[in-house]
Structure formats: C-alpha cells, structure tokens
Amino acid sequence: MEDLSTGSESDYSNSWISWFLSTKGNEYFAEVDEDYILDRFNLTGLNGEVVQEYSRALNLITDNLDEESLDEDVREAVETSARFLYGLIHARYIVTSRGLSKMLEKYRKADFGRCPRVYCYQQPLLPVGLSDIPYQKAVKLYCPRCEDIYSPKSNRHGSIDGAYFGTTFPHMLFMVYPQMIPGKGQPVGSSSVADVNRSLANQQKDNNGAGPSSLGSGGISTSSVAVKAERYEPRIFGFKVNEDAKLHRWRTAKRDAQIARLENLEKEQGQPNL
Amino acid sequence: MASSAPPVELDPDELEEEEAFDSSSQASSTATSTLTWINWYTSLPGHDYFCDVHEDFIEDDFNLTGLQAMVPFFKEALEMILDVEPEEDSSKIPDVSIVESSAELLYGLVHQRFILTKVGLSCMVEKYEAGHFGACPRVFCHATPVLPCGRADMPGIDTVKLYCPNCGDIYTPPSSKYASVDGAFFGTTFSPLFFQQYPELLSAPFFATSNTNPQASSSSRVSPSESPVGGVTLTNPNTFGGQKPALGKVYVPRIYGFKVSERARSGPRMKWLRERPERFDDLDKVDWKGRFISDTNISDEKDDLMLGGGGAGKTKGRLFDDEDDEVDEEESEEEEEGGAGAGQTIASQAA
Ligand SMILES: [Zn+2]
Ligand SMILES: [Zn+2]
Numbered sequence: 001m002e003d004l005s006t007g008s009e010s011d012y013s014n015s016w017i018s019w020f021l022s023t024k025g026n027e028y029f030a031e032v033d034e035d036y037i038l039d040r041f042n043l044t045g046l047n048g049e050v051v052q053e054y055s056r057a058l059n060l061i062t063d064n065l066d067e068e069s070l071d072e073d074v075r076e077a078v079e080t081s082a083r084f085l086y087g088l089i090h091a092r093y094i095v096t097s098r099g100l101s102k103m104l105e106k107y108r109k110a111d112f113g114r115c116p117r118v119y120c121y122q123q124p125l126l127p128v129g130l131s132d133i134p135y136q137k138a139v140k141l142y143c144p145r146c147e148d149i150y151s152p153k154s155n156r157h158g159s160i161d162g163a164y165f166g167t168t169f170p171h172m173l174f175m176v177y178p179q180m181i182p183g184k185g186q187p188v189g190s191s192s193v194a195d196v197n198r199s200l201a202n203q204q205k206d207n208n209g210a211g212p213s214s215l216g217s218g219g220i221s222t223s224s225v226a227v228k229a230e231r232y233e234p235r236i237f238g239f240k241v242n243e244d245a246k247l248h249r250w251r252t253a254k255r256d257a258q259i260a261r262l263e264n265l266e267k268e269q270g271q272p273n274l
Numbered sequence: 275m276a277s278s279a280p281p282v283e284l285d286p287d288e289l290e291e292e293e294a295f296d297s298s299s300q301a302s303s304t305a306t307s308t309l310t311w312i313n314w315y316t317s318l319p320g321h322d323y324f325c326d327v328h329e330d331f332i333e334d335d336f337n338l339t340g341l342q343a344m345v346p347f348f349k350e351a352l353e354m355i356l357d358v359e360p361e362e363d364s365s366k367i368p369d370v371s372i373v374e375s376s377a378e379l380l381y382g383l384v385h386q387r388f389i390l391t392k393v394g395l396s397c398m399v400e401k402y403e404a405g406h407f408g409a410c411p412r413v414f415c416h417a418t419p420v421l422p423c424g425r426a427d428m429p430g431i432d433t434v435k436l437y438c439p440n441c442g443d444i445y446t447p448p449s450s451k452y453a454s455v456d457g458a459f460f461g462t463t464f465s466p467l468f469f470q471q472y473p474e475l476l477s478a479p480f481f482a483t484s485n486t487n488p489q490a491s492s493s494s495r496v497s498p499s500e501s502p503v504g505g506v507t508l509t510n511p512n513t514f515g516g517q518k519p520a521l522g523k524v525y526v527p528r529i530y531g532f533k534v535s536e537r538a539r540s541g542p543r544m545k546w547l548r549e550r551p552e553r554f555d556d557l558d559k560v561d562w563k564g565r566f567i568s569d570t571n572i573s574d575e576k577d578d579l580m581l582g583g584g585g586a587g588k589t590k591g592r593l594f595d596d597e598d599d600e601v602d603e604e605e606s607e608e609e610e611e612g613g614a615g616a617g618q619t620i621a622s623q624a625a
Contacts, residue, residue: 116411116445118425118435130413140413142527147544149525150411153448171527174540181540226543232437232444234466241466244442246557247479247550252564254546258536265537 015063020086025156027111028127028139028165030102032086032093037062042092049134050085057081061089087164088134094165095172103169104177115143116150119230121187125150126170129162137162142170145182146229185228223262226255311357315381320451322406323422323434324459325397327381327388329356341383344429351376355384379429382459386427389464395471398464402475410438411445414523414548418477420445423465424457432457437465440477440521441548478514479557481522481550515554524548 021029036042037058047054053074059065060082067075093099103126106112110124117123125141128149139162140149152158174181233248234241316324331337332355342348353360354377388394401407402419409417420436423444434455435444447453469476527534527542535541551557559567 116448118444118446142525146547147525147527147542148548149413151413153411167531168529171529171534171540175529175534175538178539184543222539222541222543226546229544229547231547232442234437234442236463236466236470238462241470243479243557244466246560247442249560249562249564250551250557251546251549253560253566254549256564257566258543258546262536 016061016082017086020083025154025160028106028157028160029086029090030094030099030106032089033098034062036093036096036098037089043089046085046088049088050081053078053081054085057085061086084134087161090164091129091132091166091169094169097176100173100176103173104180107173107180112141113153115141115145116153117143117146117148119186119232120145123182126173127162127165128170129164129166132163132166132168134161134163139165144170144174144180145184181222183228184225185230221262221266223266224259226259229255311355311377312381315378320449320455323401323452323455324381324385325389325394325401327385328393331388331391331393332356332384337384337387341380344383345376345380347373347376348380351380355381382429382456385459386424386461386464389460390467395468398468399472399475402468407436408448410436410440411448412438412441412443414521414525415440416521418521421465421468422460424460424462427458427461427463429456429458434460439469439475473516474518476517477520478517478554479520479550480552480554481520482552483522520550522550 017031017034020026021031043058050057056065056070056078060067060078065078067078070078094103107124107126112125112127114120115123115125120143123143123145125143127139128142129139130137130149138158139152139160141152142149152160231248231251234244310329312326312329315321316326332352338352345351350360350373352358354373389398398421402421405419407420407422409415410420415438418438418440420438422434423437424434425432425444433453434447434457436447437444447455524545525548536543551559561567
C-alpha cells in the first residue's frame with residue numbers, strides 16, 4: 001500500500017526486482033530471493049515456456065544485463081519476457097517455505113485486499129490462480145473465512161495472470177500454517193453495527209460452537225467451525241422469504257451433515273483432525 | 275456540503291475508480307437554477323444508488339407519517355428538498371448545515387419508503403438493469419448485477435450493502451465513497467421485495483450439475499428443453515419457476531490439482547454456503563429446523579486428497595485422486611450425490 005505512487009525509480013534503482021515490485025499494479029507480488037533465481041534447478045523447464053529472449057530476460061531480472069547496449073525493440077521484448085519469467089518463477093517460489101512466509105507477511109498486512117462479503121468482517125485475502133498454465137485466467141482472491149474466490153477490485157490487479165500465483169498457493173499456505181486459518185464467525189473484539197439480531201441468534205449457537213476465531217494452538221478441531229458462520233437472511237417487513245428460507249435450511253442441513261461426518265471421523269480416530 | 279465522509283480505509287484499488295467517478299458527477303454540482311435539490315443530491319459522488327424520489331410522493335403527507343419525530347427541523351428540511359423558498363422567520367435556525375443534514379436524513383427515509391412502491395420499484399429496476407449498482411465480486415456469480423440493501427431500517431446503525439440475487443449474499447460496496455450512505459435509506463425490505471416483483475432477475479434455488487451444460491445455463495435464459503423443432507413439445511415454460519437458471523458453480527480448493535479433503539484440518543468447511551440442491555424438490559427434504567428428513571445426503575465426500583496426515587487408517591493410502599486432475603474446473607465436477615433426488619420425478623414448480 002505504501003508504494004502507491006508510481007514507483008519512482010530513484011528509490012528503487014538498485015535492482016530490477018525492486019523496481020518491478022514497486023511498479024503500480026504489482027502489489028500482489030512477493031520479492032523472490034535472488035538465490036532462488038540463481039539456482040538453475042528451480043527454473044527447470046521455464047526456458048521452454050519463455051520462448052523469447054529467455055537468457056537475456058533472466059539476466060535482466062538478476063541485474064546482469066547491460067540494457068543500454070540493446071536496441072529499443074529488443075529491450076522491450078526482453079522487458080516483456082522478464083516480467084513473464086518473473087511471474088512464472090514467482091508461482092514456484094511462493095509455495096516454498098521461504099516464499100510462503102513472505103506471502104504470509106503480505107497477508108498479515110492485507111496487501112491483497114479484504115473480503116467484500118459482509119459477514120467475513122474484512123477478512124484479508126490471498127491471491128490464487130484458476131489455472132497453472134499462463135494466459136488462461138486472471139488472478140483471483142481467495143478468502144479463507146468463506147472459502148470462496150472474488151475478483152480484484154481494480155483492473156490493474158484484475159488483469160494479472162493467475163498462473164503467476166497458481167492454484168495451489170493459498171491452500172498450501174493454510175496447510176503449512178493451520179494456526180493462521182481464521183474462524184468463521186465474527187472476530188473476537190470486533191464490534192460491528194446491525195448485529196442486534198445477530199447476537200440473539202448466536203447466543204444459542206455459541207453453546208455448541210467450536211473455539212474462538214483464532215484457532216491458535218494446535219490440537220483444536222476444525223470440524224464444527226462452520227456453525228459460527230453467519231449468513232444473510234432476507235426479510236420482507238420482518239418476515240422471512242419462503243424460498244430463501246428453504247434454501248437457507250437446506251444449506252444448514254448440508255453444513256450439519258458435514259459436521260456430523262467430521263465428528264464421526266474424529267471419534268473413530270480417537271483424536272481431533274490435525 | 276453533502277456527506278462526503280472521510281475515506282475509511284483507502285486501498286490502492288479505489289484510487290483510480292474514485293477519480294473516474296468524481297469527474298463525471300462533480301460537474302452537476304455547479305448547479306444552474308433548473309437543477310432541483312433532489313437532482314443535485316442524487317448526482318453527488320457516492321449517491322448514485324439513490325433514485326430520484328418523485329416530488330408528488332414527498333408532497334403527500336401520508337407518505338411522511340412518523341418522519342416528523344425522526345428528523346430535526348423537519349419542516350425546513352422538507353422545504354429544502356422540495357426547493358421551496360424558506361419563510362421569513364428562518365432566524366431560529368442556528369446553521370444551514372443542520373438543515374442540510376436533516377434534509378439528507380429526510381430524503382433517505384422517504385427514499386426507503388418510495389422504493390417499495392410500484393413507481394419506486396420500477397425506477398430501481400431501470401437502474402438495476404443499467405448496472406448502476408455494480409456487479410457481484412464473487413467469481414462464480416459472473417458479474418451478476420447487485421442491488422443496494424440495508425440491514426436495518428433505523429438510520430445510524432449500518433451502511434448500505436449490496437445484495438447479489440445469484441449467491442444470495444451481501445457485500446460491502448467496492449468504493450469507500452459509499453461508506454457514508456446509510457443502509458436505512460434502502461431498508462431491509464426493499465431487495466427481497468424487488469426480487470419478488472421481478473422474479474426473472476433472481477437465480478433459481480437449485481442447480482442441476484449433472485445434466486446441464488454450464489455453458490448453456492449461463493448464456494441462455496431459455497429453458498434447455500425448449501426445442502424449435504415442430505411437433506409436440508411438452509415444455510414447461512416455467513422450468514425455473516420464473517427465475518433464471520442459477521450460476522451454481524462452487525469453488526473447489528486444490529493442491530497440485532487434487533482436491534483438498536475435508537478430512538484435513540485445513541480442508542474445506544464452507545462448501546454448503548454456496549451449494550444448491552440439484553432439483554427444486556430437494557429443498558423439501560429438509561425439515562423446518564434445517565435437518566435432512568432422510569439421510570441420503572449425508573455422505574458425499576469420498577476420494578479427496580488426504581492432506582495434513584492424521585487419517586491414515588481411513589484413507590488407505592489413496593492420497594491422489596487422479597480421476598479429475600486435468601478436468602477443467604468449470605465443468606460439473608462437483609457433487610455426484612448419487613441419486614439424491616432420484617425418488618421423485620414430479621417436476622412441479624411449487625413456486
Ligand atoms: Zn470471505
Ligand atoms: Zn453473487
């Protein structure tokens with residue numbers, strides 16, 4: 001967020017990567033360690049994907065290219081390839097342990113925006129691809145609270161290739177950092193308006209709900225967390241709408257069936273799902 | 275002048291949008307004498323969800339019943355809204371800005387009532403179809419237009435939200451310029467009433483994954499059973515109960531192409547939030563407390579990738595579910611749900 005102003009080159013002239021990261025629209029990208037890029041093993045197969053100017057693009061990314069010596073149009077081609085190559089390396093990097101921890105930092109700062117769903121209470125999002133192949137689908141944002149995906153608000157982000165983040169990334173992150181999985185209900189300590197009705201409804205549910213929103217310490221089951229999730233219920237002059245109410249109840253039944261399934265599984269195994 | 279509240283949390287996404295909107299709407303505030311207060315007010319930045327309440331609606335005292343007690347300087351505010359020259363003894367009003375905020379409150383509360391009327395609904399459906407309220411941010415709603423709504427009918431409780439008739443969920447408007455618009459100015463009743471009035475804009479509560487080509491269901495509003503070929507076609511003109519087919523796809527988290535199992539601690543817990551039954555009748559298989567009447571639906575999770583260890587006993591080493599690894603997610607890989615509704619075949623739309 002602090003790099004809103006079109007990356008003034010003066011501050012970032014030292015390296016191509018810092019320049020790239022500070023460019024408006026590239027806020028979702030993490031900084032890939034140079035060590036990672038310099039290890040050719042990590043780039044296996046990428047020279048096949050980046051057909052044009054692969055080695056010059058790689059040199060540009062690692063600041064080993066004398067750009068001045070190139071023609072204008074060659075330079076442009078190299079620049080384009082470098083962005084593409086960086087994206088593909090990025091997709092691989094962010095599922096490594098080092099990459100995950102860097103993205104976790106960005107997630108903590110809500111660099112990827114927040115869930116637009118009202119009952120997700122401004123939950124920070126994570127970028128996700130719908131395909132691992134470039135040029136298929138633009139990047140989307142995954143919300144770990146409602147477990148759904150949303151389009152970025154701005155076109156600048158909405159046009160980034162989803163393959164630069166990949167389909168695996170957010171799910172890998174929560175597999176590695178299960179303590180970061182947010183609760184499904186209203187975060188503890190957040191006070192929100194229009195929750196008068198809500199608090200009534202929750203009083204009953206709190207009795208059998210699972211732990212608080214921060215499922216921090218290990219060993220806590222996530223089987224029944226969904227009970228806490230809030231939903232919108234349309235009302236006309238205070239009365240529920242018949243068909244909406246039916247679908248609402250059907251979904252409740254699906255939810256409770258899942259909870260029963262998971263709790264049975266836990267019983268069979270004699271331990272919480274870990 | 276009008277409430278352009280301080281931006282709550284400016285995120286980078288908003289800046290460009292803000293600029294674009296402001297330039298277009300600012301022009302109108304350099305008012306000429308022909309511009310009414312209502313025209314001016316509804317053209318301010320962030321006020322584009324409002325429709326122009328007809329003056330004859332406001333002039334009818336019956337429609338203002340009870341508002342006198344809620345709005346300070348009611349009379350002056352009403353005059354301001356209706357562009358009536360104030361009477362001489364306006365000296366008792368301490369500050370014009372107080373009347374202005376009263377006028378805004380009064381307008382909003384009248385607006386809440388107006389949009390429930392036939393005329394109001396038709397004003398709003400025009401705006402809806404023109405896309406004035408934006409689109410659902412959820413990916414699988416495929417930019418379904420949304421409608422403003424409130425979670426409270428009393429002012430000062432909550433800001434305006436946006437209701438999506440496909441996922442049935444509510445969202446925070448994408449720009450902070452709406453953060454100063456009170457949800458009560460739209461109210462709780464408006465959006466459900468709107469979709470009762472215009473059911474063809476609402477998505478059906480069921481979604482046939484197995485036999486519907488998702489391409490067709492999203493692009494055409496015509497029932498797939500309608501065939502142009504001559505002869506007797508027993509077509510139900512109301513296949514979707516007068517509603518449009520749902521955009522029913524649900525996101526499936528995957529790691530290296532394999533579904534994340536719900537048995538993992540980090541596995542999916544919220545699929546039900548977006549799911550719909552395959553058939554309309556399935557909605558009736560749940561009792562009033564939200565429990566399945568029969569237990570046929572209980573098991574629908576089978577061969578997912580088991581992540582995070584733990585269930586070694588149960589999963590029998592089947593870590594990889596290679597059946598669907600290259601299937602495009604757009605397709606109906608969701609629910610198999612073996613014969614959930616196989617029993618009944620009555621296609622009556624009890625709508
Ligand atoms: Zn969410
Ligand atoms: Zn939606």
